[in-house]
Amino acid sequence: MSFTEVIMIVPGFPTISILLWFVILSVVLYLARIPAHRALFTASNILHHGLRMAANSVRMAEKNVVERNKEVLLSAGREATERMIEREFERIGDAVHTDLAAYPALQREVSEGITRIEEDYKESSEVPPSPPGWAKAVETVAKIPSSGDSMVANILGEINKSLNKAQSKVLSEYRQSCKQRHKLLGGMLPHWRKLLHVMSNMDKNISGLLDRSKAIDRHMDEHEQIIKGTDRAAQMLASSSMTQFFIATFVLAIAIGGSTINFHLIARPMQEMVGGSSYLLGFKTANVAAMVIIFVEMAMGLFLMESLRITRLFPVISALDDKKRIYMVWITFAMLFALASIEASLAYMRDILSQDDAALIASLVSQKGEAGVVLGNRWITTAAQMGMGFILPFALTFVAIPLESFVHSLRTVLGILVAGLLKITSFILRLIGNLFKHTGTALVQVYDLLIFAPLWIEKTARTREKKHRKNDVFQTGSHGTEASLVGGES
Amino acid sequence: MKHQYQHVAWAGMILLALLSGCSSKPVPHTRGVYMLMDTSGTYANELEKAQRIINYTLGKLNPGDSFAVARVDTGSFSEKDIIEKMTFDDRPSMANQQKRQFREKIDDFVKHVKSSSYTDITGGILQGIEFLNEKNPGKKTILIFSDLKEELKKGYKRDIPLQLNGFEVVALNVTKLRTDNINPREYMDRVEQWRKRVKAGGGDWRVINDLERMEGIL
Numbered sequence: 001m002s003f004t005e006v007i008m009i010v011p012g013f014p015t016i017s018i019l020l021w022f023v024i025l026s027v028v029l030y031l032a033r034i035p036a037h038r039a040l041f042t043a044s045n046i047l048h049h050g051l052r053m054a055a056n057s058v059r060m061a062e063k064n065v066v067e068r069n070k071e072v073l074l075s076a077g078r079e080a081t082e083r084m085i086e087r088e089f090e091r092i093g094d095a096v097h098t099d100l101a102a103y104p105a106l107q108r109e110v111s112e113g114i115t116r117i118e119e120d121y122k123e124s125s126e127v128p129p130s131p132p133g134w135a136k137a138v139e140t141v142a143k144i145p146s147s148g149d150s151m152v153a154n155i156l157g158e159i160n161k162s163l164n165k166a167q168s169k170v171l172s173e174y175r176q177s178c179k180q181r182h183k184l185l186g187g188m189l190p191h192w193r194k195l196l197h198v199m200s201n202m203d204k205n206i207s208g209l210l211d212r213s214k215a216i217d218r219h220m221d222e223h224e225q226i227i228k229g230t231d232r233a234a235q236m237l238a239s240s241s242m243t244q245f246f247i248a249t250f251v252l253a254i255a256i257g258g259s260t261i262n263f264h265l266i267a268r269p270m271q272e273m274v275g276g277s278s279y280l281l282g283f284k285t286a287n288v289a290a291m292v293i294i295f296v297e298m299a300m301g302l303f304l305m306e307s308l309r310i311t312r313l314f315p316v317i318s319a320l321d322d323k324k325r326i327y328m329v330w331i332t333f334a335m336l337f338a339l340a341s342i343e344a345s346l347a348y349m350r351d352i353l354s355q356d357d358a359a360l361i362a363s364l365v366s367q368k369g370e371a372g373v374v375l376g377n378r379w380i381t382t383a384a385q386m387g388m389g390f391i392l393p394f395a396l397t398f399v400a401i402p403l404e405s406f407v408h409s410l411r412t413v414l415g416i417l418v419a420g421l422l423k424i425t426s427f428i429l430r431l432i433g434n435l436f437k438h439t440g441t442a443l444v445q446v447y448d449l450l451i452f453a454p455l456w457i458e459k460t461a462r463t464r465e466k467k468h469r470k471n472d473v474f475q476t477g478s479h480g481t482e483a484s485l486v487g488g489e490s
Numbered sequence: 491m492k493h494q495y496q497h498v499a500w501a502g503m504i505l506l507a508l509l510s511g512c513s514s515k516p517v518p519h520t521r522g523v524y525m526l527m528d529t530s531g532t533y534a535n536e537l538e539k540a541q542r543i544i545n546y547t548l549g550k551l552n553p554g555d556s557f558a559v560a561r562v563d564t565g566s567f568s569e570k571d572i573i574e575k576m577t578f579d580d581r582p583s584m585a586n587q588q589k590r591q592f593r594e595k596i597d598d599f600v601k602h603v604k605s606s607s608y609t610d611i612t613g614g615i616l617q618g619i620e621f622l623n624e625k626n627p628g629k630k631t632i633l634i635f636s637d638l639k640e641e642l643k644k645g646y647k648r649d650i651p652l653q654l655n656g657f658e659v660v661a662l663n664v665t666k667l668r669t670d671n672i673n674p675r676e677y678m679d680r681v682e683q684w685r686k687r688v689k690a691g692g693g694d695w696r697v698i699n700d701l702e703r704m705e706g707i708l
Contacts, residue, residue, distance in 0.1 A: 268582070275580030277554020279519050353582055360586050364545035364593065 029447065030454035037444050044440020051433030055426045062422035069415035070234045074226050076408055077237040081223040088216045092209060099205040106198060113195045117188050124184040238412060245409035251402035259294055262343070262392045265385065266290045269349035294396070297339050301397030304332040311404040340393040347389030351382045522556040522627030523547055523708070524618035526611065527573075528636035529561045534605035539663055539701055540635045544596050546704045547633070553578050553585040556625040559596060560614055562636060563606035564643050567613030573599045577625065609641045612648035619653060631708065635662045638680050654693025660707060661697045 009017045029036070225233040270286040270293075278285040306317040307328040320328065355378070448455060525547070527540050544559055551557055558575035560566065574595040578585040615632060622630040638661060642648055661684065670677035681697060688695040698706055 271553060272581045272583060275554070276552060276582055276585070277520055277580050284519075356583060356586050360589060361549050363590075364549045 023453075026451045026453050030451045030458075033447070033451065036447060040440050040443045040447065044436050044443070047436035048433045048440075051429045051436065055429035055433060058422050058426040058429060062419050062426060065415060065419045065422060069238075069412060069419060070229070072411055072415060073234055073237040073241060074229055076241070076412070077226045077233065078223065081219050081226060085216060085219045085223065088212055088219065092212050092216075095205065095209060095212070099208075106202065110195060110198055113191050113198075117191050117195075120184045120188045120191075124181040124188075238416065241409045241412040242416075244405045245413045248402040248406035248409060252399070252406055255396060255399040255402070258392055258396060259298075261388070262294055262396070263287075263290050265350060265389055265392075266293060266343055266346040268353060269346040272349060272353070293339065293343070297336065297343075297393040298396055298399060300332050300336045300339065301393070302400045302403070304329065304336060304397055305400035307332060311400045313400070313404055313407065336393055336397065340390045343389035343393055344386045345389075347385040348382065351385050518626060518628040520554045520556065520627040521551065521629045521631070521708070522622045522625045523551065523558070523631045523633060524621050525557075525559045525633040526562050526566070526614040526618065526635060527559060528609060528611075528634075529563055529603055530606045530609040530641070532605075533637055533665070534603055536635075536663060536665065537600045537603060541596060541600055542701065543633065543635060543662060543704065543707065545593060547708065548589045548592060550708050551578060551589075553580050553582050556622075556627055557592065558618075558621055560617060561599075561603075561606075562609055562611055562614045564608040564610060565613055565646060566610040567616050569617070571614070571617065572621070575621065608643045608646075609636070609639060610643075610646065610648065611636060611638065611640045612650070612652075613646075615652060615659075616650065619657070622657070630657045632657060632659045633662055633707065634659065637665045637667060638684050639667060652687060652691035652693070654688055654691035657688075657691075657693040659688045659693050659695050661695075662699075662707070663701060664697055664699055 005011075007017065007021065008014065009020045222233070226237070267284075267287050267290040270289045271284075274285045274289050276284070276286060280288045302311070302313065303317065305311045306314050307320075307325050309318060309325075312318050317325070317328065525540075525544065527537065528534075529537070547557065554577070556575070556577040558572055560572045563571060565571075574592055576588055576592055578588050611634065615634070618632045622632070640648070661681070664677075664681060666674075666677055670680075685695045696706075698704075
């Protein structure tokens with residue numbers, strides 16, 4: 001018996017059967033209406049509340065991640081500003097040590113200069129010798145009227161002559177003295193200049209110190225903001241961290257490019273050392289060896305940068321005492337130098353192998369003996385390859401700096417990403433929860449739509465009943481009024 | 491303490507995984523090529539082309555690969571018919587030296603070759619299978635430079651099924667004989683018969699007649 005036959009209540013009349021089924025189902029659904037509504041509401045509420053709870057949990061997690069991010073950022077920022085302040089103080093210390101350590105000598109130099117100038121000034125200020133004492137007596141005698149006496153005239157003439165002579169002598173002495181004074185004043189000029197130079201140097205040093213102190217003030221302000229944990233400080237640090245991340249990623253991509261070139265430079269000649277047909281975990285041993293050399297170079301570069309305190313990825317190295325640290329600098333540098341030399345020789349080997357390959361292929365293609373063609377400018381490529389082989393390991397050393405930035409900023413970027421993901425998840429969960437809630441209401445409406453006929457009947461019946469009740473109440477009321485009226489009259 | 495044990499357990503598991511990865515049988519990455527050169531009849535005049543193919547193959551092979559060139563004559567199932575065989579050194583510079591020696595040996599052979607009366611291709615293939623199985627490279631290729639017309643001397647038994655699992659057989663420069671021109675079906679049947687034989691042995695079969703495009707050989 002097929003399904004169609006089963007549902008066919010009146011065989012041969014599908015429309016009637018469908019109608020009958022509709023009536024039966026309507027009745028059944030109408031009877032189950034209240035529990036069905038409850039079930040739908042309960043299910044939608046369970047889902048809604050469940051998802052809402054999940055959304056709240058995710059939001060809490062997001063909040064925790066954001067707080068953790070802020071902590072990480074502030075901690076990193078605090079460390080960075082502390083480093084900068086430390087560095088500024090070191091610079092100030094250096095400046096004080098180098099410039100102001102010579103301050104006593106400088107002061108002595110200045111005071112000596114001043115003394116010399118003072119002495120010169122004093123010397124230059126001395127007045128010329130006064131005219132002789134008898135000049136006044138002569139002047140008095142000269143005022144005596146001559147009254148025509150030739151002897152007196154002679155005496156006066158002599159006196160006049162002596163006076164003129166004395167005057168010219170005094171004038172000459174005065175000029176000499178002026179000349180001497182000018183000479184002394186001229187001699188003061190280099191002392192003044194020296195003094196000016198010394199003072200300007202001092203001014204420059206003091207200005208430098210003032211600039212540094214301003215920078216320290218700025219860093220201290222930032223540090224204070226970070227210590228307070230203000231949102232502004234966190235935002236600034238986050239934006240700076242993102243910038244750092246992108247810049248570091250870009251520089252690391254360049255470094256990867258450099259490493260790839262380095263790899264190709266040494267992979268083929270490595271076959272001469274470790275063989276060209278052996279494989280290690282599915283990779284050519286020569287390639288693995290080349291990669292290992294590059295990684296060792298990078299590690300040495302990292303240690304070198306760490307020992308020089310340019311980066312701070314390994315606290316153990318930073319914490320070493322200066323003597324050991326310097327040893328480490330030299331050891332890592334020596335190893336890097338050795339590896340760079342090896343790379344340069346491998347690059348040379350590569351060039352020889354390339355030439356050999358080219359000669360062989362040429363002879364195989366031409367089916368003649370090897371012509372032994374030697375290009376005149378071949379040495380340029382050889383030198384370039386060797387140079388690259390030597391320089392690239394040292395260049396890769398500087399990867400440590402962007403790597404440090406990358407590692408530090410990655411924490412923040414990952415944190416921001418996770419927080420973003422959690423936020424989106426929370427939103428989606430809330431959205432789905434609300435959708436379930438409204439779906440429950442919608443399903444109840446659809447349910448009622450399916451049983452519209454019994455509901456309509458129910459409504460009509462209820463309206464009638466209400467009408468009847470109203471009529472009954474009205475009638476009862478009117479009867480009661482009439483009765484009371486009658487009672488009143490009686 | 492508990493954490494320490496956890497770390498030890500993790501380390502052990504990683505080590506086990508690594509060891510299990512390493513202990514699996516290593517797959518050789520080398521290539522083995524065995525080339526048969528038909529020296530019978532007029533086909534001996536085609537050997538200059540074979541030389542080109544050999545030179546091309548030498549250029550393509552890497553350190554660690556094996557290469558052998560053998561002539562096809564009356565009875566080819568013999569080491570004596572191998573003109574030159576070599577497994578190239580691991581070091582590229584040495585491998586290049588070996589390739590030069592190989593080429594010189596082939597040049598010398600081509601100069602002094604004498605054509606044979608019969609063509610025992612099956613014997614040559616059997617010898618090639620033996621050689622390559624012995625070398626056990628990662629990829630095995632048999633190149634047949636011949637018109638594929640087998641002519642056996644009376645008494646030679648060659649109805650032996652070929653065991654060509656993992657082998658690639660490439661027929662090169664399959665020239666048309668005068669009779670093929672009269673009845674092309676003969677040529678088609680000949681090629682088809684060899685294809686069926688190789689396929690039945692579990693090998694792959696290819697025909698390359700355009701020697702201007704040799705990159706498809708290996």
